[in-house]
Amino acid sequence: MRGPKSFGYLICFVSIALLFCLAVIGIWPPGDPERSEKFRGHESIDSPLLFASETAGGKGTGNRSESSNIPSSAPNIVNRPIEFGDERKRLTLDYIHKHYDPTAESIEITPKMIVLHWTAICSLEGSWNTFNRVHISANRVYIAKYGDVNVSVHFLVDRDGTIYRLMPETTMARHAIGLNWCAIGVENVGSNRICTLTEAQVESNAALVRYLAGKYDTIEYLIGHYEYGAFRGAPLWKALIPDYFTHKIDPGESFMAGVRGRLTDLDLKSSWEGNKYQIERSHLF
Secondary structure, three states, X not given: OOOHXXXXXXXXXXXXXXXXXXXHHOOOOOOOHHHHHHHOXXXXXXXXXXXXXXXXXXXXXXXXXXXXXXXXXXXOEEEOOOOOOHHHHHHHHXXXXXXXXXXXXXXXXXXXXXXXXXXXXXOHHHHHHHHHOOEOOOOOHHHHOOOOXXXXXXXXXXXXXXXXXXXXXXXXXXOOOOOHHHEEEEEEOEEOOOOEOOHHHHHHHHHHHHHHHHHOOOOOEEEEHHHHHHHOOOOOOOOOOOOOOOOOOOOOHHHHHHHHHOOHHHOOEOOHHHOOOXXXXXXXX
């Protein structure tokens, strides 16, 4: 009969062998977010480790210091890029020349605010397809007069709270007149009627805003699309065609209250220097 010492050696050997097998298949050690996300089968998920390496490579400007409110972990973000090739880049630069800066040579932005929206479409695929087109739809007669590039946003949040990145945060998207040059846009699948926005979307928007505010120390504002008109006349508002404006109601006051209520520690402003400009509310174009 084997003694206790022999049995102990056997247990030790089995434990070492098990840890070796876990390391080979990629799920040990725990706490390696890049490897563990790949093991779970996500096609392309951002992790705190990946973003740390992205922002530590000498870019400096626009990233918060380690002592600020950077979240301990970024939300899962699925990369699902929309079409943004040479033609769309050219049209985006044309839009910048027409509305913001005739001499601009780049479509890159320094984020100063985050604007939340709803898509007024009830499905993820329908919403994504809307932004994937390079040229603005001919049905959008009014805004088509002011630029051929299609509308776009940086992030799209599905009704179950899944966050999709459609394009880089520092590339200009067309989503908020007068503020595109400095604003990250976040669209939410849904509307205020048939498919109202969900609690999962509130949670995901709050997590995404917290992450972005931690990544870019230049971000000072968080607004709903319906609030963007309050910035007319403010230093952040750029409009070479001053009459170009549409009234918005998305994503709704209750949705914004839910998101802001989860972010009170960030002190993000909702209006220019506390301006309580009375925004006219009419149905979005």
